[in-house]
Amino acid sequence: MAINFDEELVRVEYVIGEDTITETITGRIEVPAEKPDILRIIDVKANLMDVEADIEDGGVNITGNIEAGVIYVADVEEPYLPQPVYFTEGQFGFTNFVDFPEAEPGMNVFTDLNIRRVSYDLIDERTIEITVVLTKFVKVTEYRQIRVITDITGIPEENITEELLRIEDVIGENTVTAVITGQVELPPGKPPIQRILNATADLGEVTAEVTEEGVVVDGNIEAGVLYVADVPEGEFQQPVHFLEGEFNFTQAIDVPGAEQGMTVFPSLNILRVSYDFIDEDTVEVDVVIQFFVKVTEPKQVTVITDIVSDRVEVERELLRVEDVIGEQTVHETITGRINIPAAKPDIERILEANARVIEANAMAETGGVMIEGTIQGELLYVADVPEDEFQQPVHFVEGTFNFDNFVDVAGTEPANNVYSEVTVQRVSFDVLNARTAEITAVLRKFVKVTEFVQLEIITDLVVVSPAVEDECPPSYVVYVVQPGDTLYKIARRYRTTVEALLEANPGIDPHNLQIGQKICIPRGIIDARG
Known part of the structure; x- marks a missing residue:
């Protein structure tokens, strides 16, 4: 056969x-x-x-x-x-x-x-x-x-060793940088802007969709502006205020070869935030974002890792890849309380609340990933001080609270590897009393579970044909060309060179071998396995 x-x-x-x-x-x-x-x-x-x-x-x-x-x-x-x-x-x-x-x-x-x-x-x-x-x-x-x-x-099935490999066939990737601009306007009830102290920006919800030959990334930016209010002379009030708003963006990124239905991994980073004072009610915020996208196509490939047969000679290569078990994105709402230390005054009004992940550990367990971490909550507030006691009433306080969450990823085992991203997407607050505030943070958790695979696979093989005595001088034998043969493969099989075979077969075209074609091989170079 x-x-x-x-x-x-x-x-x-x-x-x-x-x-x-x-x-x-x-x-x-x-x-x-x-x-x-x-x-x-x-x-x-x-x-x-x-x-x-x-x-x-x-x-x-x-x-x-x-x-x-x-x-x-x-x-x-x-x-x-x-x-x-x-x-x-x-x-x-x-x-x-x-x-x-x-x-x-x-x-x-x-x-x-x-x-x-x-x-x-x-x-x-x-x-x-x-x-x-x-x-x-x-x-x-x-x-x-x-x-x-x-x-x-x-070749008999029992002589062939196979392995099912789950890989991500990489289609392409691209990185672009873009400036996203939006305006934040004063809501009713806040005093007009005299001077801007600082502007910040955070990424909100981000989605990415693969299109023909590219990726479209949609998202929103949550901007915050800390400013000094323009208050009339002779009228004292705490003039530091915080203004926030959000604006959307859409960015198209070219990825040749991308098609709908493929998988995309996006990674966005804010590189720079700047602002322009438009008027007493409006601030324009410019956000420089670096967009990275990688498009892959998940594949399950059965690869041959070993063949036991004297009818073929194989070429092997060491493969080191990540076998993707699965990935998952979940959202979780975490609530924690921050108490004002005894050395600081009471809260009159909160200007700004922030939260950031200061520690996050992801551990693979059977059936999923356990994520444990710590959030640091931060409050910038106006102090409640008696009218006859003037002091700078803007204060800052912080506190930490923990979180843990199990993310289901089918097929996960404790020995697997985990890549995780835990980010704060939204922060809100409530003043419970003059000494306590409650911070609520919406977390986005992305986990990807992989298994590091290192194995030798067969990347090529030479089919060895029985040598027959025909059409060649007595000191030569005949090799019959098989499917997939090249002159280089035949030379390697018989431990000789392409030049030696060309010398022994002056009429052949090395670039156009035909199945069934006979090639003369000198007896002296034929290995015993042939």
Whole structure:
């Protein structure tokens, strides 16, 4: 019976390695000359900017900047100046090399950096030292087109070893950067804007859909503006206010080869936020977003890993891929309470509430993933002080509360690998009493469960035909060309060279071998297995 086989060309993401590291970054920012000295720091926030990851021989070099913003009470000579709250910002850089011995320039790198903690020290009235704890997830891969043998006939089934491989056939990926612009307007009841202290932006719900030759990403941005109100002279009121609003965006990204029904993995990062004062009721917010999308097509491929037969000679290749078990996205609402410390005054009004994930651990269990973590809630509030006691009434307080949640992913086992993203999508608050506020955070949790697979697969084979004595000189035997044969394969099988075969067969066309064609092979180079 003739030996025949089926083969398939797949493009896989070959895993070179991955690692997660934690790093502490410290830098200083100075108050610019046009702003007053610092009396007391109200709040410090930090964001990642301009992050780049470059593949080098032996690893990945990660560089970037920390942009820190400080809201503070100014040390002014006039104690009854209505508005001594100011905002200042600055940047400091970081660099880190992550070792991957097999990494080479030209490979792919995926990074996920998150700020986990921010702390500060007031060095002097014009200098703040800021410490940021970063976690960095780094994964190095290489796209490879691999020819796999998926089926073979003509050899007894018991002599063939197969394995079912679940892979993501990579169609393509793309990264684009776009500026999203929206306007935030004052709602009724809030005083007009005199001066903007700071503007922030967070990503809300994001969806991505694969279209023909591309991906469309839809989402919304939640913008916040901290501002100084324009109050009439002689009328004292706390002039610091917070304004928020949201606006939508749609971004089309080209991915050649993409088709509806394929799978897309989107990753969005806010690179920069700026603002323009339009009028006393309107602020325009510009958000620079980096969009990354990867389109894949899940496939189940039966690959041949071993053949026991003296009728074929095989070519093997080591395959290292992630076998995708499953992925899931869920939303969860977490509620926690923040109590005002004894040293701080009562709450009159909350200006702004924020929440961020400072720790998240994902563990594979039977049937799913357990996610445990900690949220840090933050409140910027106006203090309730007696009318005859003037003091700067803007204060900041924070507190932590824990969460845990089991995410169902069928087929998960404890030994599997988990990649997770936990982000805060929406924050709201309630003032329970003068000393307690309740923060509600909506979390988005994405988990992907994989199993690292490393195995040798058969990528090619040479069918060995019995040598017959015919049409060749006495010192030669005849080889009959089989399906899939090339002159190179035949030469390799008989441990000779293409040049030697051409010399022995001067009339053949090496680029146009025909099935059944006979080739003369010198007896002296035929291996015993032939």
